[in-house]
Amino acid sequence: MTATVGVVVFPGSNCEHDVVEAIERIGGRARLVFHLENGLEGCDAVVLPGGFAHGDYLRPGAIARFSPVMEAVARFAADGGPVVGICNGFQVLTEAGLLPGALQKNAGLAFVCREVELVTVSARSALTAGVKPGTSVRVPINHFEGNFAIAPEDLRRVIDNDQVVVRYADNPNGSMGDIAGVSNEAGNVVGLMPHPERASHALLGSEDGNILLGALMRSAAAVRT
Amino acid sequence: MPSFEALVEVTLREGIADPEAAAMERSLPALGVSTVHGLRVGKSIRLTVDAPDEAAAHGVVTDLCRRFFTNPVLQDATVTIRVDS
Numbered sequence: 001m002t003a004t005v006g007v008v009v010f011p012g013s014n015c016e017h018d019v020v021e022a023i024e025r026i027g028g029r030a031r032l033v034f035h036l037e038n039g040l041e042g043c044d045a046v047v048l049p050g051g052f053a054h055g056d057y058l059r060p061g062a063i064a065r066f067s068p069v070m071e072a073v074a075r076f077a078a079d080g081g082p083v084v085g086i087c088n089g090f091q092v093l094t095e096a097g098l099l100p101g102a103l104q105k106n107a108g109l110a111f112v113c114r115e116v117e118l119v120t121v122s123a124r125s126a127l128t129a130g131v132k133p134g135t136s137v138r139v140p141i142n143h144f145e146g147n148f149a150i151a152p153e154d155l156r157r158v159i160d161n162d163q164v165v166v167r168y169a170d171n172p173n174g175s176m177g178d179i180a181g182v183s184n185e186a187g188n189v190v191g192l193m194p195h196p197e198r199a200s201h202a203l204l205g206s207e208d209g210n211i212l213l214g215a216l217m218r219s220a221a222a223v224r225t
Numbered sequence: 226m227p228s229f230e231a232l233v234e235v236t237l238r239e240g241i242a243d244p245e246a247a248a249m250e251r252s253l254p255a256l257g258v259s260t261v262h263g264l265r266v267g268k269s270i271r272l273t274v275d276a277p278d279e280a281a282a283h284g285v286v287t288d289l290c291r292r293f294f295t296n297p298v299l300q301d302a303t304v305t306i307r308v309d310s
Contacts, residue, residue, distance in 0.1 A: 058293075058294070059296055062293065062296070094296075094298075095296065101298060102296050102298035102299050104241065104242070104299055105244050105245065106244070107242060107244060108244060109244040109245060109247075109248050147242075149241065149298060149299060150298065151298065174242070
C-alpha cells in the first residue's frame with residue numbers, strides 16, 4: 001500500500017501544497033496536518049514545509065517549535081519515523097532540537113533565490129536512502145536565513161557520524177562545511193534549505209528533486225512494513 | 226507579589242558573523258563618519274515579572290532566555306532587572 005506523508009501547516013507556511021503535489025506526482029499519498037493537531041495518525045512520514053511559520057517572529061522556527069503538533073513530530077521522530085524539514089521546516093527542526101546546528105542570516109546579507117547544484121553525501125538518511133553518494137542534483141533555494149552554523153566540535157561529529165545529507169557544490173550562503181542538509185544521528189530526521197518539491201517536474205526546470213522525494217517515499221514504506 | 230521590570234538584550238555570540246552589523250558599518254563612510262567601528266546588532270526584549278524577590282525574577286527570565294529568547298548555537302543574552310516603580 002502507498003505510504004502517506006503528513007505535511008504540517010503552521011500559520012505562515014506557504015509551500016505545503018507544492019509538497020503535496022510533488023508527493024502525489026511520484027505516486028505517494030499526502031495529507032495536510034494543521035499545527036494544532038496532537039497526532040499524526042495514518043502518516044508514514046512527515047514533512048515540515050517552507051514558509052514563515054508564525055511570521056518568523058523572534059527567530060525563524062522559534063515559536064513554531066511550541067505548536068502542539070511538534071510534540072507529535074518529536075514522538076514520531078523518536079520512534080524512527082522519517083521527518084523532513086524543508087527551508088523554514090529545517091529552521092523549525094533545529095529550533096526544536098531535533099537537528100544539530102542553527103540557521104543564521106546569509107553571508108553578505110543576500111536573499112538568494114536560484115537553482116543550485118547539490119551533491120549527496122550520506123546514503124542512509126530518510127531523504128537519500130539508496131541514493132549513491134556523490135549524486136549531483138539541481139534544486140532551487142529561496143531563503144535569507146540559510147547559513148548553517150554549528151559549533152566546531154559538533155561540526156566534526158556531524159561529519160564523522162555521516163549526518164551530512166547534501167552539500168552545496170558552490171556555497172551560496174556561507175554555510176559551514178558547505179552543508180545544505182543535515183540529519184540527526186539516526187538519519188531519520190533531515191533538514192535542508194533547498195526545495196526538492198520545486199524541482200519535481202520538467203516544467204519547473206528540474207526533476208532532480210524527485211530523487212530525494214523518492215528516497216523519502218522508500219524510507220516511509222520501509223518504516224511501514 | 227512585587228513586580229520587576231526586566232530588560233533582555235540578545236546578541237550574537239562572539240565569533241558568529243554579524244552580516245547586518247557589517248553592512249551598516251560599511252555604510253558609515255557615506256555618512257562622513259570614520260571614527261565608529263565594532264558594530265554589533267541585537268534584539269532587546271522588555272518584560273514584567275511577578276516574583277517574590279529580584280533573584281527569583283532573574284531566574285525566571287534567565288530560564289526564558291535559555292529556552293526561548295535565544296538560540297544558544299548563535300546567541301547570548303544579558304538580563305537586567307529593576308524593581309517596578
